Amino acid sequence: MEFDYNSTRKRLILAEYGRNVQNMVAYICTLPTKEERNRHAQVVIDLMGFLNPHLRDVSDFKHKLWDHLHIISDFQIDVDSPYPKPTPGAIHAKPETLNYPQHRIKYKHYGYIIELMIEKAKKIEDPERKKTMVQAMANFMKMAYVTWNKDSVSDDHIVDDLKEMSNGQLVLDEDVNLTKLEFKTPPPGNRTKSNTSSNQQSGGGQKNRQQQHKNQNNGGNKKRKRF
Numbered sequence: 001m002e003f004d005y006n007s008t009r010k011r012l013i014l015a016e017y018g019r020n021v022q023n024m025v026a027y028i029c030t031l032p033t034k035e036e037r038n039r040h041a042q043v044v045i046d047l048m049g050f051l052n053p054h055l056r057d058v059s060d061f062k063h064k065l066w067d068h069l070h071i072i073s074d075f076q077i078d079v080d081s082p083y084p085k086p087t088p089g090a091i092h093a094k095p096e097t098l099n100y101p102q103h104r105i106k107y108k109h110y111g112y113i114i115e116l117m118i119e120k121a122k123k124i125e126d127p128e129r130k131k132t133m134v135q136a137m138a139n140f141m142k143m144a145y146v147t148w149n150k151d152s153v154s155d156d157h158i159v160d161d162l163k164e165m166s167n168g169q170l171v172l173d174e175d176v177n178l179t180k181l182e183f184k185t186p187p188p189g190n191r192t193k194s195n196t197s198s199n200q201q202s203g204g205g206q207k208n209r210q211q212q213h214k215n216q217n218n219g220g221n222k223k224r225k226r227f
Contacts, residue, residue, distance in 0.1 A: 013072050017048055025072045034078065041079045045069060067091075107161065109148035110141050118166050134170050138162055139179045 012022060021044065028040045048065050055061055063083045070077060070086055105112050117137050124130040138158050145153045155178045163171050 013074065014068055017051055017068070017072065021048060021051070022072055025069065025077065028079075029073055029077050034080065037077070037079045041069060041077070107165065110144050110161070110165075114141060114144070115165065118162075118170060122166065122169050134162070134172060135176070135178075137170075138172060138176070142178050 009019070010022075012019060014022075024040075024044050024047075028037050028044065031037045031040065045062075045065050048068060049055065049061070055064060058064055066081045066083050067086050069079075070081070071091060075086075075088055101112075103112065105115070107114075114137060117133075121130060121133050121137065124133060138155075141162060142153060142155070142158045145158065155176060158178060159172045159174075159176065
């Protein structure tokens with residue numbers, strides 16, 4: 001007696017339709033006349049739509065089913081499809097390789113955008129407008145530094161970095177005052193204290209509810225004793 005194991009079967013081309021649909025499609029390919037193949041293919045198309053009702057939400061629902069029929073047959077089925085027959089090249093086409101940026105960022109904590117802003121600022125001719133933009137960039141750089149490094153930074157450090165990144169073309173005044181940004185670490189034990197206090201409050205509330213319930217029961221018992 002021979003057993004039919006999955007390891008000896010042909011690979012499932014579209015597993016969502018199952019082995020039986022694939023066997024039916026293979027059988028249709030062996031039918032001698034196109035009229036028979038067309039009739040059986042329509043039955044299989046209806047069955048495929050029934051097995052995958054979520055495809056009904058797709059705009060080209062029927063078109064997708066016929067494409068799947070050709071794919072399951074390994075593009076060997078010869079039927080009159082209401083849609084153009086897909087080609088293996090179109091179905092198995094690989095997307096183009098994405099070109100990742102190769103630009104090296106010198107100061108990663110400031111980001112690539114600040115480098116583009118520096119190049120734009122170099123080209124500004126109006127001195128007042130240029131000064132305003134450089135000041136805004138310095139404030140942004142300070143915020144990015146504090147966020148990235150989790151530490152405070154002096155204004156002189158930001159001014160020096162800006163000067164170096166712009167090759168000495170963007171220089172702020174020595175007495176410049178940037179936005180005050182300081183990294184504050186939460187004091188240790190705060191979370192424990194808050195959890196303890198909340199637990200005490202919840203425990204105290206439970207005790208109060210128990211005491212109120214006890215008093216109500218005692219009051220009801222006293223009233224019943226009077227009668």
